[in-house]
Amino acid sequence: MKILDPIRIGTATAPNRIAVPAMVTRLSGEDGFVNQGIIDRYVRYAEGHVGLIVVEATAIHESKSGPLLRLSRDDFVAGHREMVKQVKDAGPSMIVPQIIHFMKVARSGWRQTLDMLSPQDIDKIVEDFGTAAARAREAGYDGVELHSAHAYTLSSFLSRRNPRRDEFDGRTLEGRLRMFGRVMAEVRKRVGNDWPVGVRFLAEEAIKDGYALPDSQRIALRMAQLGVNYISLSVGGKFEDAVHKEGEALYPYTGYSGDRCMPGEQYPPMPHVHLAASIKEFVNANGFDVPVISAGKISEPADAERLLQDGKADMIGMARQLLADPDWVRKVASKREQSIVRCIYCNVCKQLDENFKLVACFLWPKGVEQAPHEDTTADAPAWPDGDAGLTAKFENGAVKLAWKRATGAATGYDVYRVEADGTPRIVEAVKGTKFVDRMVLGGLAYAYHVKAYDASGHTSPPSQTVRVELPIPAYDETAHA
Ligand SMILES: Cc1cc2nc3c(=O)[nH]c(=O)nc-3n(C[C@H](O)[C@H](O)[C@H](O)COP(=O)(O)O)c2cc1C
Ligand code: SF4
Structure with missing residues (x-):
């Protein structure tokens, strides 16, 4: 099975082609330190033999937010090092953190936008990405993922709604790409070329006047030209169409683009695979073979296998399906697919995230913080x-x-x-x-x-x-x- 084939990601190798894309857990405190609850969440994926584990969005700066992991100071490194150790002890997975910069949002509904950033602010963001990536390497991670998707700073530069009119000019593709280019150059300067740097960005913004496939093909190509070691694709999740709730800060998954980001039960299976396939085809046709990760309501082993066999993706990302059942890979490898706990895309996990509550799956037994371990000795339920x-x-x-x-x-x-x-x-x-x-x-x-x-x-x-x-x-x- 192609699902179970190892894949080279820069200088590292993932043991199979299933990835868990970043998913915030709300297990961290507002202090941003790794705790045992967070470690247990990622250990569970390693026990399940997930090929690539991407640790939830981890802030590169000190800006206030709800519960969120951080790599914004040296004293955060020790916790990450312990997490990497316990994950490596638990299974064969490759593990990288997703590092993020976000701008300020206020309860009034106000939010900072790109045009408010001074040249000094931009220099600082570039520098912070570099130092956070260096800390990730120091912590022993197998690489790092630059969060350039959804409503966050790097994604806002790539957006067609980028309002800047200087060298980061939102009216040209090159202008929109400049910030990512600067960040990538700084990150490479800090971590070298012998350590994987992946990226997550939007295959489609899914907002009015946002970009779609023709832009994302070219954005992906530039990322490949800059030497990223994998490209993970997402859709939507923007501030522009977010619904403001009185007295609460804007949350970017409340509008239509939020629905597209985490497609619920009303969507058909695999609504985004054509985007990844076209992006991969374009990047490959232009001489690059950087692995492309496709995600969005993919959960059936046969579907995942077919996408890989047909060359429509190099890896399959499953966020909610692996939250529901982190043992998916092990069950497929041992031909026990019928035992997979199937995600029903009810989005209870998304609502928990939105309300800053511990992210758990509706299908787990009530009150537990982690996916239960498989009890192979228990009798199956009967009528x-x-x-x-x-x-x-x-x-x-x-x-x-x-x-x-x-x-x-x-x-x-x-x-x-x-x-x-x-x-x-x-x-x-x-x-x-x-x-x-x-x-x-x-x-x-x-x-x-x-x-x-x-x-x-x-x-x-x-x-x-x-x-x-x-x-x-x-x-x-x-x-x-
Ligand atoms: C609770 C929750 C938290 C998420 N947090 C992140 C995140 O931190 N970074 C990110 O890039 N995507 C995040 N996502 C989006 C997922 O990585 C994924 O792209 C999306 O759920 C669609 O994939 P799926 O259908 O396999 O779940 C999150 C999704 C959920 C449900
Ligand atoms: S809460 Fe619902 S959408 Fe989320 S992982 Fe569980 S079954 Fe899937």
């Missing part, structure tokens, strides 16, 4: 007397399902639906024994079954299948008269 008693009733435009509680340590139930003889898909995971499917269309036939799952991803046999055939509604009111 009482082998009968789930599944029933389905069509009422008020929705199909109402109910079933019996499973025996054993079931923590929830996956509801599978087949629409019009298509493929069975999980439409929802629920903790109780009822589900209302509001996304059904008259004129189609539906078949449902449920499986109980436990914290390790072990599942019961499927329940019996129930079928419902829905009539096309009559819209002619006179027919009812």
Whole structure:
């Protein structure tokens, strides 16, 4: 399987092609130091044999914010060194921190924008990226990722909405690229050429007048020309369309571009893979083979494998899927794909992040801080007397399902639906024994079954299948008269 093939990233090697992109955990305090809770989160990915672990956004400067890791002073290094050690002791993963600079935001809704930065401010940001990268190397990381995505400073320079009119002129691609070029030059000066430097940036800004694929292909090419060792792609997550809540600082994932950044259940699987494929094709066609990481609602092993086989990506990034089940790689490697705890893209984790609460997965047992370890000795959940008693009733435009509680340590139930003889898909995971499917269309036939799952991803046999055939509604009111 290509998923399990090692891949060269500059002078290092990731043991397989699955990456966990940066995801803030809100496990750190406002002091910015690494603590054991944070270490445990990343150790879990290493235990699961994730190829590349990108540690959550880590500030290069002292600017105030909520809970956030930092590498803005030398005294932060020791904690990171301990994290790297424990991660390396736990598994074969490559580990890098994502380093970030962000501008100021206020509770009034005011935010600092690029045009407010003086030449001295810009010089300081460049310098801070260099020193933070050097600290990351000192801490023993396998490389560093420069956060140039979403609503943050480097991304704002790359944006078509960059308001500057000096050498960082937002009206030209070269002007927009200048800041990244300066940062990259400084980082290389500080860490040398023999240590991986990756980048994360937006394949599409997903805001009005923002950039899209033609720009991102060329931005990626410049990054390759500058010698980045991998390119990780994201989408959206901007301030420009963020929704301001009275008395709270703007949060860049509250608007449409935020939906695109962490596509929820309403989006189809893999809505962004065409962007990564086109960017990779363009970079390769221009003579560079820097690995490209594609992310966004990719969770099925067969999908991930096909993307790699078809040359549409070099690595697959899975943020929420690996949060839900950090053992994804190990389960795929041991042909136990059916035991993967499937992310249902409910975005509970996103809401926790938004409210500065500890980021956990809705599918984990209640109250735990980390993904539970797989208990291979536990009996899988089962149905009482082998009968789930599944029933389905069509009422008020929705199909109402109910079933019996499973025996054993079931923590929830996956509801599978087949629409019009298509493929069975999980439409929802629920903790109780009822589900209302509001996304059904008259004129189609539906078949449902449920499986109980436990914290390790072990599942019961499927329940019996129930079928419902829905009539096309009559819209002619006179027919009812
Ligand atoms: C809780 C949470 C925190 C995130 N934090 C970051 C972050 O610190 N840096 C970043 O580049 N992306 C961050 N993201 C975006 C993810 O890395 C990823 O791009 C996005 O979730 C889409 O991938 P997925 O569908 O595999 O989850 C975060 C996403 C979530 C859900
Ligand atoms: S909380 Fe929901 S979206 Fe987030 S990882 Fe868990 S299942 Fe996926």
